Structures are given as structure tokens and as C-alpha cells.
Amino acid sequence: MNTDPTSPAQPFEIFLVAAPGLEAVLCAEAADRGFTDPTMVKGGVTVTGGWPEVWRANLELRGATRVLARIASFRALHLAQLDKRARRVPWAEILRADVPVRVEASCKASRIYHAGAAAQRIERAIAEELGAPIVKAAPKKTGKSADRDVGEEDTRPLEIAVQIKARIDDDLCTISVDSSGESLHKRGHKEAVNKAPMRETLAALFLRQCGYDGREPIPVVDPMCGSGTFAIEAAEMAAGLKPGRSRSFAFEQLANFDPARWQSLRGSGMATPPAVRFYGSDRDAGAIAMSRANAERAGVSAWTDFAHHAISDLTPPESPPGLVIVNPPYGARIGEGKSLIPLYHAMGNTLKTRFAGWRVAIITNEAALAKATELPFEESGVTVSNGGIKVTLYRTGVLS
Numbered sequence: 063m064n065t066d067p068t069s070p071a072q073p074f075e076i077f078l079v080a081a082p083g084l085e086a087v088l089c090a091e092a093a094d095r096g097f098t099d100p101t102m103v104k105g106g107v108t109v110t111g112g113w114p115e116v117w118r119a120n121l122e123l124r125g126a127t128r129v130l131a132r133i134a135s136f137r138a139l140h141l142a143q144l145d146k147r148a149r150r151v152p153w154a155e156i157l158r159a160d161v162p163v164r165v166e167a168s169c170k171a172s173r174i175y176h177a178g179a180a181a182q183r184i185e186r187a188i189a190e191e192l193g194a195p196i197v198k199a200a201p202k203k204t205g206k207s208a209d210r211d212v213g214e215e216d217t218r219p220l221e222i223a224v225q226i227k228a229r230i231d232d233d234l235c236t237i238s239v240d241s242s243g244e245s246l247h248k249r250g251h252k253e254a255v256n257k258a259p260m261r262e263t264l265a266a267l268f269l270r271q272c273g274y275d276g277r278e279p280i281p282v283v284d285p286m287c288g289s290g291t292f293a294i295e296a297a298e299m300a301a302g303l304k305p306g307r308s309r310s311f312a313f314e315q316l317a318n319f320d321p322a323r324w325q326s327l328r329g330s331g332m333a334t335p336p337a338v339r340f341y342g343s344d345r346d347a348g349a350i351a352m353s354r355a356n357a358e359r360a361g362v363s364a365w366t367d368f369a370h371h372a373i374s375d376l377t378p379p380e381s382p383p384g385l386v387i388v389n390p391p392y393g394a395r396i397g398e399g400k401s402l403i404p405l406y407h408a409m410g411n412t413l414k415t416r417f418a419g420w421r422v423a424i425i426t427n428e429a430a431l432a433k434a435t436e437l438p439f440e441e442s443g444v445t446v447s448n449g450g451i452k453v454t455l456y457r458t459g460v461l462s
């Protein structure tokens with residue numbers, strides 16, 4: 063790996079964190095968006111590029127949870143060696159002396175096994191070589207759970223601008239800068255959330271898994287839309303709106319940030335009005351008010367329709383057939399799902415009898431609930447964690 067990624071001309075490895083189980087879908091998105099050498103790995107996707115690609119990944123990829131720039135990689139067999147080699151990282155070309163930094167370390171199958179001591183060596187290298195203020199990280203794990211470093215989203219509030227992640231695996235220390243800051247599912251438009259909202263990153267990957275990438279002019283209907291995530295995400299995709307257009311990122315706090323180049327990358331943010339519309343409905347009036355407000359903030363209210371009614375009153379919009387995607391209530395605790403069987407059964411009935419020609423996708427946490435719909439699902443997708451609940455995508459082909 064290149065250990066001097068500070069020059070824009072020098073490509074380095076960029077790690078796109080994915081929801082575990084959806085790496086292949088994110089890999090397809092990265093390839094589609096023209097990133098170089100997208101490669102699926104556990105917990106994410108690697109691509110190569112320079113800092114402008116790091117910025118572009120944050121701006122354009124809908125499915126990435128965060129983007130890590132791998133700034134250095136070296137062997138470290140003991141703490142003194144880690145100390146010495148960490149000092150050789152060109153910190154001043156990447157970090158700013160006036161921006162606080164937090165270092166998180168993890169160790170796995172390595173002679174250095176104390177993550178806290180490893181983090182402390184790197185913190186000291188940054189403090190002494192650069193002079194940046196250090197914010198102490200929360201205690202960190204070692205061993206098996208250290209996999210979370212790349213595989214799962216860190217949802218702790220980020221009270222500082224820049225986070226360094228050091229991962230020591232099989233004596234190889236990889237140092238990354240978290241270029242995103244807040245998790246990328248926070249697009250910056252959703253102030254209002256209903257119960258159990260779907261994360262935007264997951265919603266985008268599920269839509270893509272259903273073959274929807276915004277290019278095909280088909281309507282998308284979510285009959286239990288909650289805060290409107292699927293309809294808004296699909297409308298943004300169809301309108302060519304970049305998911306990161308309204309938010310800020312940690313990379314804006316780095317020494318190598320170039321505001322003029324970033325502005326030109328962001329572009330005008332103009333939408334291309336889609337040829338079709340996107341629909342959400344819910345039996346909860348508050349959810350519909352939230353969806354409308356969220357769509358307004360996202361700039362897609364001209365192409366989205368939100369209606370207050372139960373799924374039993376759902377009829378297809380007057381449009382060519384498209385995709386119904388729905389994330390019904392879950393049975394959060396074991397056994398609780400049973401009470402939801404009548405709801406799932408009725409939903410399946412509505413969709414089977416009124417939505418011929420449409421494809422249906424359901425995201426739920428119990429196979430028995432999916433089965434209760436009696437919809438002709440093709441093989442189910444992988445199981446993914448949505449806010450701690452394991453959910454699976456069930457898809458049909460075109461309903462006859």
C-alpha cells in the first residue's frame with residue numbers, strides 16, 4: 063500500500079464501510095459510479111483513488127456507511143516499533159494542528175494485543191509530531207469483537223472533528239482517517255423520524271438489490287412509509303440528486319481539503335425531474351406529516367405523494383407498474399411476531415389482488431411473517447442488522 067497518500071496524484075486504498083451482508087450491493091454501486099478497482103471484502107468494499115475520490119465517495123455513494131482513507135500501513139511487532147513508525151506518518155500533510163483528533167485502535171491476532179496502549183502510542187505521535195489536541199477515545203476492544211472496526215457502523219456521537227482508526231491485524235498496522243464524520247445514513251434532510259426508521263444507506267442498498275437504481279422510469283410505492291425513507295430515497299435517485307449534497311463531512315477539517323475543488327465536485331445540486339412519481343402511505347397521520355416534511359427538506363416534494371390511510375385501502379397509482387417496497391412493523395421480541403401474522407396476511411392479500419404487474423419487496427425480521435403474506439417470494443436475501451434488529455429482504459418477480 064502506498065504510505066504517502068497526501069499527494070492527489072498518488073492513489074491509495076479507500077475503504078467503504080458497508081452494512082455486513084450487503085458488501086456485494088455496495089460493490090456494484092461503487093463500480094456503477096466509476097470508482098477504480100472496487101473489491102468486496104468483509105465489512106465493506108475497497109477502491110483506489112486520491113482525496114478527490116474520497117470526497118466523491120462521501121458525496122455520491124448511497125450505500126456506504128462511512129469512507130475511510132487508508133493513509134498508512136506498516137508492520138509493528140511491539141509498541142516501540144509502533145511508536146517509531148507512527149511518527150513517520152506525514153501527519154502534518156493530512157491533519158490540522160488546530161483540529162482535535164481521536165484515535166481508536168483494535169488488535170487482532172497480533173503481538174501487540176493492548177488496544178489502549180496502541181492508541182496511546184499513535185496519539186503521542188500525533189501530539190508530538192503535529193501538536194493537534196487529542197480527545198481520549200472510549201475504551202476499545204481486542205480480539206474477536208475488534209472486527210467491528212471495519213464491519214459495523216459506529217453510531218456513538220462524534221464530538222470531535224477527525225477520527226483516526228488504527229487496526230493491528232496479524233502484526234500489520236493499518237491507519238485510516240474517517241473522512242465521513244457522522245454516519246452517512248444521515249443525509250441531512252430527515253429531522254423527523256417515526257418509530258424504527260430504516261437507515262437511508264440500507265434503504266438505498268435494498269432498492270438496488272431490487273434492481274432499482276433510479277434509471278428505470280418506474281414508480282415506487284411504500285404502503286407503510288413511516289418517515290418516508292424509501293419513497294424519498296427512490297425519488298432522489300431518479301432525480302439524480304447526490305445523497306451527500308446537504309451535509310458536511312470530516313474531510314472538510316483536514317489539512318489537504320481544497321474548498322474550490324470540493325465546490326466544483328458538488329456541482330449545482332440541480333435535480334432532473336423524474337418521469338414518474340414516488341408514493342408513501344401510512345395509517346399514522348403523524349408519519350405522513352413527517353414524510354412530507356422530510357421530502358420537502360430533501361427537495362423531492364414535487365415528485366412524491368404521501369397519503370394517510372391503512373394498507374387495506376391501498377390501490378395502485380395511475381401509472382405503469384413498478385416496485386412496492388415495504389418495511390412493516392417487526393415482532394421485536396421472540397414470539398411477538400405471531401400477533402402480526404394477520405397484518406402480514408392482509409397485506410399480502412391486498413398486494414396479490416390489486417398489484418398485478420408489480421414487483422414486491424418486504425423487509426422483515428421473521429421468515430414466518432414473510433410467509434404469512436403468501437406472496438411468491440424468490441429466494442430471500444441476506445440478513446442485515448437495521449438498528450440492532452436482524453432483517454431480511456424478501457422479493458417477488460413480477461406478480462401475475
Ligand SMILES: C[S@@+](CC[C@H](N)C(=O)[O-])C[C@H]1O[C@@H](n2cnc3c(N)ncnc32)[C@H](O)[C@@H]1O
Pocket residue numbers: 256257258259260261285286287288289290291292343344345346349371372373374389390391392405
Ligand atoms: C417499521 S415502520 C416503517 C419505517 C419506515 N420504513 C421508515 O423508514 O421510517 C412500520 C410502519 O408501518 C405502519 N403501519 C402499521 N400497520 C399499518 C397498516 N395496517 N397500514 C398502514 N401502515 C401501517 C406504522 O405506522 C409504521 O409507520
